[in-house]
Amino acid sequence: MELQLAWRLFKRELMQGQLVLIVLAITLAVLSVSGLARVSERLQVAINGEAANFIAADRIIDSPVPLSEQVLNMAESLNIQHVTNMKFNSMVYSGDNFQLVTIKAVGDGYPLRGEIELSSGVTQGLPKTGEAWYENRLGGLLGYPTTLELGNTELNLSAEISRLPDAGFNPFASSPVLLMRLDDVEATGIIQPGSRVSYVYQFAGEAAALTQFETQAKPLLNNSQRWTDVQSGDSPIASAIKRAERFLLLASLLGIALACAAIGIAAQRYCQRHYDVVAMLKTFGASAKQIRMLFGAHLLLVTVVGIVLGLIGGVMLDLAINQFLPAEIAAYSPPYSRPLLLGVSTGLISAFMFSAYPLMRLLAIPPLRVLQRQLEGLQFGMWLHLLLSLGAMALLGYLYSKSIALTMTVVLAVLLLGVLLSVLGFVMIRLGHSVGMKTTNPFQLALAGLRRRARQNAVQLVGFSSALVLLLTILALRQDLLNEWQKQLPENAPNYFLVNIAPEDTKPLDDFLTTHNINATDIYPVIRGRLTHINDEELISRQEEKDGVEGRVGISRELNLTYRETLPPNNEIIEGTFNQADDEVSVEAEVAERLGLSLGDTMTYTIDNQEFSVKVASFRQVQWETLQPNFFMIFRPKALEPFSYTSMASFHLNDEDLQANGSDLTANGVVLQLIQQFPTISVIDVGAMVGQLRQIIEQVSLSLSLVLALVLLASALVLIAQTEAGMATRQRELAVLRTFGASGWLLRSATGLEFALLGAIAGILAVIVAEFTLYMLKTQVFELVVYMHWPWWAIAPLSGAAVVATLGMWRCRQLLNRSCSDLLKAG
Structure with missing residues (x-):
């Protein structure tokens, strides 16, 4: 009713x-x-999906050892595509010339996301057996050979790489890239027990399947294996x-x-x-x-x-x-x-x-x-x-x-x-x-x-x-x-990086940039050092902490340090004052929080087997996404004067700017002149990545x-x-x-x-x-x-x-x- x-x-x-x-x-x-x-x-x-092009996949597992078949079988059961790659450093030879390179050995199906761009255009394929594709600056360093020796094999250089989708952005990694097939690695004889190799497993699939895969696979990974997606810190657009x-x-x-x-x-x-x-x-x-x-x-x-x-x-x-x-x-x-x-x-x-x-x-x-x-x-x-x-x-x-x-x-x-x-x-x-x-x-x-x-x-x-x-x-x-x-990405954002600038090249390089009206950042000295103590307390690595060693956890790698008289652009002091004394250092805020630092703490570094100490004077907030040189630690010049260094810089250059300044050269022409005049300087083109960003x-x-x-x-x-x-x-x-x-x-x-x-x-x-x-x-x-x-x-x-x-x-x-x-x- x-x-x-x-x-x-x-x-x-x-x-x-x-x-x-x-x-x-x-x-x-x-x-x-x-x-x-x-x-x-x-x-x-x-x-x-678009951002996944930066890592050439939806998900990545980076491992120092081959991944267990259980994880790969799990991906296959969820209809997730996967590709196995290897990454390691090695010397290559061409005649009397030799060069340290980063080898990317890729399997069939690479890349799962994005495209490989060669100097001849976009390609859907990979190098043939016995061939390799090389990064353009490797050709200049070796005199543009047609073949080179890698371990026990000789590879034909069949194409020049303009951009790889997962090239990432690390101006400090100056080794040029050589791309080859994964199947050719064994013949080189380079990989031996104890060799330092990164196994990179790339995955792509539907969002729901990837979520399920992440839930099931992550617990099976050990401490040395790292899970990565487009929101990981390694991605330049994660923020x-x-x-x-x-x-x-x-x-x-x-x-x-x-x-x-x-x-x-x-x-x-x-x-x-x-x-x-x-x-x-x-x-x-x-x-x-x-x-x-x-x-x-x-x-x-x-x-x-x-x-x-x-x-x-x-x-x-x-x-x-x-x-x-x-x-x-x-x-x-x-x-x-x-x-x-x-x-x-x-x-x-x-x-x-x-x-x-x-x-x-x-x-x-x-x-x-x-x-x-x-x-x-x-x-x-x-x-x-x-x-x-x-x-x-x-x-x-x-x-x-x-x-x-x-x-x-x-x-x-x-x-x-x-x-x-x-x-x-x-x-x-x-x-x-x-x-x-x-x-x-x-x-x-x-x-x-x-x-x-x-x-x-x-x-x-x-x-x-x-x-x-x-x-x-x-x-x-x-x-x-x-x-x-x-x-972070203004119209004049840097699209070229210069690394390995020798001290004697600093002034001539500055003159070259000025002559061609190139909008460049400051030239930053770069010194590699290791943080060993905080307040006289010796630091341990994360692995040592996991193994039960007691102590304060530090940074388990060498750091790229620099010095300046003034605060760099895109850096903001949020606590303290920027280095007023010669024995003071300014630390990036997130690193300071991770290390548990306070103003006035003493930090001890080892550079070239020499120890020196400085006090924490300030914490900085850094905009890492600006594609400009940025550093965790910035010192006063006198603190790092005794140590040898190279420098780095970045600049913006395109054809329209050159024409507006009355130049007849193209951007590629100016870069070619720079390489010829400064053959020891490595030029990294990040223009394609800036465009994708x-x-x-x-x-x-x-x-x-x-x-x-x-x-x-x-x-x-x-x-x-x-x-x-x-x-x-x-x-x-x-x-x-x-x-x-x-x-x-x-x-x-x-x-x-x-x-x-x-x-x-x-x-x-x-x-x-x-x-x-x-x-x-x-x-x-x-x-x-x-x-x-x-x-x-x-x-x-x-x-x-x-x-x-x-x-x-x-x-x-x-x-x-x-x-x-x-x-x-x-x-």
């Missing part, structure tokens, strides 16, 4: 349009979550990708918060509309159980309709956005299962938990309300409503992001936002009490309306301000991330713009839902004012001013909370520079007033145009 009545009630209200608000709110929630999840996942998969993914997750979490706000508003309005219905049912003898069944079933029907419409909308949103994406991003298509599941979960969880308290109030309506309409039953339990709402938001946020830190940041921000806006909004609206007693003009009438609806307007302010806070937060983070990446950053920028557009849409719908919630009360007030002779012009002006004042107050409060939220996010999540957004203090109130007034007047247009009799009949 109750189910039949619920179905009849549902059909009647659906036909009359009374369910539009709550259905729209649930649809918005499901559409936002499923649509944002689908778009975000596509963008994340695309960004990671950019991690920040982009955090932004996409944050935007989606904020979309969930907006959707939950819309459902909460709609549920409250839904229950308020049924107060009289419940009172009548109780008067006619309906039991509490029958009423619970009736409205529970009714709400379930509304939720199901909202979920279905939301899922359809989410799919259509994804298809529509996909039409505007670049082909390389649109080609990626992650499965629909997770976005659809998240959408259904969002609809059910939010509809239940955000409707629980309003439904409790509805069911507690006394029968006496039939005679006294001001009775509303349950008047307590807001703490329960707040707890359920925050619980729903936290649950949905974690289901989506799988990040407790990010979820709690958003939940705490929302909690603070609600408390602050409720208190401040109520106080600010109450300030209009004395002014609003007289209603002789539109402004006074608007203030009177704010005062009469103080409690309702305080709630509306939460909705309006929430939307503005989220918009400001997303907009500011997007711009800050883009600015950060632009600073820019391409990925552009894709990330597009991702941020798309997500911003989706959050804008969700915010607009929340504002509409919030405006809709007060229409019934406003209709009755307009009817009364019309009865007492208020003109249409007065009512329209007062209504517009009332919404504008609400929007302006919401804008002011939104700026306060947005600044606080951005401070928390920048310091705890994104590691960005914190600063005040002073233009917002003028723009946000004006924009809030304009937007809210426009939406309010649009929604009230029919009420304002009705006659007094029509308003009284409708009420």
Whole structure:
């Protein structure tokens, strides 16, 4: 019986349009979550897919010994492609010339991601048996031979390499690369027991299979085997990708918060509309159980309709956005299962938990309300409503992001936002009490309306301000991330590195760069040394720590050290002062944290079998992604003067700059002259990598713009839902004012001013909370520079007033145009 009545009630209200608000709110929630999840996942998969070209695979296991067959069989069982490669150093000979090279011996299928670029163009193949491909600078060092000797074999040099997808970026690794087939290694006789070889296993496959493979394979790896993906520290774009993914997750979490706000508003309005219905049912003898069944079933029907419409909308949103994406991003298509599941979960969880308290109030309506309409039953339990709402938001946020830190940041921000806006909004609206007693003009009438609806307007302010806070937060983070990446990769970012610069070549090289108007960095001296003691305590390696040796863990390799009189570009002192005395050193902040350093600690180094000590004077934050020379430790010149050194530098050079300076040479021509004039200097071309980095950053920028557009849409719908919630009360007030002779012009002006004042107050409060939220996010999540957004203090109130007034007047247009009799009949 109750189910039949619920179905009849549902059909009647659906036909009359009374369910539009709550259905729209649930649809918005499901559409936002499923649509944002689908778009975000596509963008994340695309960004990671493009970034995988930097390591020529999706995942890599680097091992000093051959990998167990169990791991490889596991990959095959999951339909994951894999290639086995070897990497080692060796001497090659051509006549009387010899050179230390880095051998990359690759198996069939290499590379799994990206392409090999030869001087003749892109190739899909590998060297034939008995052949090798060489890096262009190796040809110059050996006099461009056609063959060379490697161990017991002679290899034909059949092609010149312009770029390898997994070449990486290490300007200190000056050995040129020689690419050969893995099958030819055995014939060289180089690999013997005890040889230092890196076995590089590359894997590529579907995201779900890779995740399962990672879960199963990682526990089988030993301490000397390293797992790598595009977000590992070895990737030059790891920081950019991690920040982009955090932004996409944050935007989606904020979309969930907006959707939950819309459902909460709609549920409250839904229950308020049924107060009289419940009172009548109780008067006619309906039991509490029958009423619970009736409205529970009714709400379930509304939720199901909202979920279905939301899922359809989410799919259509994804298809529509996909039409505007670049082909390389649109080609990626992650499965629909997770976005659809998240959408259904969002609809059910939010509809239940955000409707629980309003439904409790509805069911507690006394029968006496039939005679006294001001009775509303349950008047307590807001703490329960707040707890359920925050619980729903936290649950949905974690289901989506799988990040407790990010979820709690958003939940705490929302909690603070609600408390602050409720208190401040109520106080600010109450300030209009004395002014609003007289209603002789539109402004006074608007203030009177704010005062009469103080409690309702305080709630509306939460909705309006929430939307503005989220918009400001997303907009500011997007711009800050883009600015950060632009600073890291400006138009004149270095595309060539010079290493192994002898001291006697420093001045002639500087003159050469100046003569050709080349935009170069400073020339940095490079000295290799090992950190051995901190505060007279001998350091141990990580392996020794794992073997049970007690002591302070240091850095288990030689470091590249430099000295300067001034702080280098892209370095910022965050604690202490930059080397003021000759016996002081400045340390990069993350290394200092890993080593447990404090200002004033003594560090002892060994260089050329000589020991010397310095004190820690400062910690620096370094932008490693700038493709400029950067160092962990920077000394004063006198500290390292006794030791021999080579130098390094980087510069930007392209054909357009040379032509602008009136040169007839091309960039390749200038580089060739540099090599001929300075044959001992190694020139590393990173231009292709810079171009690939820019391409990925552009894709990330597009991702941020798309997500911003989706959050804008969700915010607009929340504002509409919030405006809709007060229409019934406003209709009755307009009817009364019309009865007492208020003109249409007065009512329209007062209504517009009332919404504008609400929007302006919401804008002011939104700026306060947005600044606080951005401070928390920048310091705890994104590691960005914190600063005040002073233009917002003028723009946000004006924009809030304009937007809210426009939406309010649009929604009230029919009420304002009705006659007094029509308003009284409708009420």
